[in-house]
Amino acid sequence: MPTAALDAMPRTLHIHQRLLGKNAEIANRNRERFHARRLLTVNILSSPGSGKTALLERLLADGFAKDRVGIIVGDLATDNDARRLSRFGPRVIQVATGNICHLEASMIDEASQSLGLDGLDLLIIENVGNLVCPAGYDLGEDLRVVLVSVTEGEDKPLKYPSAFKSAHVVVISKVDLAPHLDFDRATLEANVRAVAPQAAIIAVSAKTGEGLPGWYSFLRDRRAHVVERT
């Protein structure tokens, strides 16, 4: 639908594309730096409230040695999530983005240097809760995870295709709530496959623990690939 505002877009897009080009450069530098340290880097995207932080709390509580995990958390405001996660003992840093609705590679460059990467196996980036903006920004990760909770509805992959198309793995969260909803998991999975045939699908509940062993195996397997390659 053509609109007056869209007529004005090419100029913005031009600058946006230049910024994205610069972002891709920094992301590639980040990735080289992370690989030199045999780090697996994971970028987690989702809507607000899909359970990114809860999933990481479980990972720290029962999945991975806390002293081998570093976490960078992005939010517009507050350091609530960093405080929630730091109770479990890992290295955590919060990036407050103000009005920017995504993390950028340069923020990860700086945050990872502040965090310190010595002795880490796994660097997890919890992106700003947003199913649109973060999709276009490579941060230098090995693995992009899109989290979608059963409460959000089966149609989300179709309605937010850019995020899902960029995912290596789609994690369906809060499956413990499915019995209380009119939720059809087969439909959600079919919609994921339609938009993102490349993505693995893992269904979990951070509350009951359902599906978490598969999620941890997946991460350990990907970390082993990074180690082999270096």
Added chain:
Amino acid sequence: MPTAALDAMPRTLHIHQRLLGKNAEIANRNRERFHARRLLTVNILSSPGSGKTALLERLLADGFAKDRVGIIVGDLATDNDARRLSRFGPRVIQVATGNICHLEASMIDEASQSLGLDGLDLLIIENVGNLVCPAGYDLGEDLRVVLVSVTEGEDKPLKYPSAFKSAHVVVISKVDLAPHLDFDRATLEANVRAVAPQAAIIAVSAKTGEGLPGWYSFLRDRRAHVVERT
């Protein structure tokens, strides 16, 4: 936290502010046009999957005469929501925004002219599912509603302050699910009041109908104000 990307921001912001200035002009024109027709215009913002469409389905099913309601639905992709709503008989138009994470006043100008406003009392705009981008764009509405579901967690007003600060009313949705969650409604309401003391708070379930009479009364009351004023 200063970063290389932020150094490059002022240029983008300059253009962004000019675009926002143009948006505000068009929004004011929209509002005048809507008031001349004694229309109450409502702009609904939320995360993906908070239940905007379900709330509107109930409103059409049992709250308002379908032939007095017009709906403009924004999504990046698909016309799923417009199709869901059109089963109830109102005038509906879908705006596909592509990669733009919000609706703009110019899109509402054009969409409302395509929709046709004759005979309507209520024009509802279901914005793109995003708790960040739409907050900065006045569309010419009388009433801005931010919807937040009980499954998203109590901290969302603190983490996405710009959206909540701009709200006239915060609707807490899916309250039927609260017994299955570790959800503390008093904490969510306190967080809403801390960030958005101006906002009315209404808690509803589109599934059980809880709270809907209050929501409908609120809308009817606001519509009466528009009529009085013209």
